[in-house]
Amino acid sequence: MRTRSTTALRALALRLILAAATMWFAPDAALAQSPVAIGAPLTGEVVLNRDIEVRIGPNADARIIQTLPRGKALNALGTPRGTSWTEVAIGGQPIGYVPSDSLDPALMVSRSITAAMGATATGANAGGSPPATGKPPVIHRSAAVVPRSAWEIAAQVPAQGYVVAADAIKATEILDNKKRRSFTLRKGDVVSLIDSANGRVTLGMPGRTRAVATAEGLIGVVAPYPLPGMPPIEPGALFAARLGEYVSHAEGLRAWQEFTYGPGTAYRDLPPMVWPVFRGARTTYQMGVGPFTRTQVDNVCGALAQRSMDCWVIELETF
Structure with a gap:
């Protein structure tokens, strides 16, 4: 069990993060740029912005392994120091290297698609770009917070x-191989x-049984x-800072671990915040x-930018 002093120190650490963000960044802090746009290594779920040849090594002379089409979803594993090539994976398995500028973060792509389909995000214009203030738009109903007592049972x-x-x-509960x-x-x-x-x-289910249902209506x-x-x-109203989107829970957990051993150290001992x-x-x-x-999440996103x-702001359903 945590001691009271450890709990107090952790609470103080989060207060200091939020306080520093408030001092350093105005409430209308700009959205983070794409890592590719500012020359930083890209990791997480990505999409090819053109047809591309995958090579066995991080240079143009390396052997070609395969060709992938524009729009193909991949996972970026990182960019070797001093190169402009990014290692990519499919289904968690590394397949080779592609030019870093051939990759776009999947969040940028999915946000453009959402705007094109007519979905609304408070503060975003028809093209899906940030509003004139630069304040992160809010995406609604994509996640939730729940009472701790209910979560601990699950x-x-x-x-x-x-x-x-x-x-x-x-739903249908599966009691054994025959009974439902x-x-x-x-x-x-x-x-x-x-x-x-x-x-x-x-x-x-809490009783160690399983159930099947449709995903519709679950958050x-x-x-x-x-x-x-x-x-x-x-x-x-409560909000969260969404930092990435991944093709599997395992890859989301890996990103969480990288985050909590980097800028998110205050969250290291908390349950992973990875959700479907x-x-x-x-x-x-x-x-x-x-x-x-809302003020806290704007400040946190500004600091992370x-x-x-x-960093994308999402409004949370509260139960």
Whole structure:
């Protein structure tokens, strides 16, 4: 168990981060630039912006392994020092190197697609670009925070993140290989996510059984509240800073570990903030930090932008 002094020190560390961000950055701090645009190494989920040849090494003379088309989703693993080539992977398996300028962060691409489909983001214009103030727009209803007591029950089952029912959802509990029982997840029920495919999910129930249901109506959980060892959040709307989006839960966890051993050291001892996002038949995993008030999240994103980190503000559902 944590001692009171350790808890107090951790709470103080987070207060200092927020206070420093408030002093260093105005509330209308600009959005982080793409890592590629400022010459910083790119990691995480990316998309090819043109047809490209994948090479075995980080130079133009290296043997060509394969050719990939524009729009192909990959994971960037990093850029070797002194080169303009980035190692990429598919499904977690490294496949070779491509020119760094052939890659765009997937978040930039998905945001453009969202705007083109007519989805709204408060403060964004029709083209999906930041508003004139440079203040990060808010993306709604993509994640949630839940009471700590409900989350702790769900967290007894190891999982690929946790979800909360936004409405009553029909589900089928698998009691053994032969018996099944229909039941209803109530609004606010928190359960663990075991697997997701083609718009359907397998859920871990507190009694160690499993259930299957559709993903529609389930929202990924960023974090419980109140967070252990962290200062309480003021009443009102809550937000999170989304820092990346990944093709698997494992890759989201890897990004979380890199973050918490870098600029996010205050969160190192907290549960990983990696949550599923369901888009029809496709599931991705987002990583970030929260919950915050709007002023706090703007300041946090501003501070991270100065460290070349992309940061998007999402408004959280509260249960």
